[in-house]
Amino acid sequence: MAPASSNDPEQLRAWLAAAAARDAKAFKSLYLATSPKLFGYALRILHKRELAEEVLQESFVSIWNSARTYQSQLSAPMTWMAAIVRNKALDALRRMDGNPEIDVDTFDSSILAALRDPGATPIEALQISSDARALAHCMSLLEGLQRQVIGMAFFHDLSHSEVAQQMAIPIGTVKTWIRRSLERLKTCLAREERK
Incomplete structure (x- = not known):
């Protein structure tokens, strides 16, 4: 089976939808089409092949388990x-x-561009707005689980109870983490704006 281009969002959406229905064959196609590019992102961040491979494996486990939460109206599949x-x-x-604390400068623009449309040209990928860069920096300062809670609630539009259920943590913890994380993001973004 030849992998399709990882730049074909419609095909990726179809594979994600099938993976949400636990179609292992579709998930394999999704993996074959996207893993080289996603491995490259992980390697650029980690600079160690073994760690990047481990992160890629963890990521695809997460993609398999979270495929049903993907909402195409919020982001492209590669994003x-x-x-x-x-x-x-x-x-x-x-x-x-x-x-x-992770220094956001260690992430070159092509990594940040991964959060944009995968069909963007290299020139477009380099033109990430300062607001997006500031948000990426501030998000990187949040603790891993808190960043995940914010991502699930705001980028995937899950309710507090859905986030609590998926992460297997109390709803009170989710609400506290969201409130505190939003306060930290607001403070951080205000600092970034003054720079």
Whole structure:
């Protein structure tokens, strides 16, 4: 089976929908089409092949388990999957370094561009707005689980109870993490705006 282009959002959406219905063959096609590009993103962040491979595996487990939460009206398939890879890679860096702050400058523009339309040309990918860069920086400063809760609630439009159920944590914890994370993001973005 020849993998389709990872730049064909319609095909990726179809495979994600089939994966949500637990179609292993469609998931394999999704993996074959997207794993080289997603591995490249992970490798650029981690700079270690073994770690990037581990993150890619964790990411595809997460993609398989979360495929039913993907909402095509919110993001392109590659954008959604790249965000999962990015978050897993940031978590791996934090575990490896024991450092809760990641310098956003270590992420070149092509990694940040992964959060945009995968069909963008290289020139378009380099033109990420300063607001997007500031938000990416501020999101990278959040703890891994808190960043995941924010992502699920706001990027995937899940309710607090749905987030709590998917993450197997109390709803009160979800609400507290969202409130605190939003306060931290607001403070961080205000600081970034003054720069």
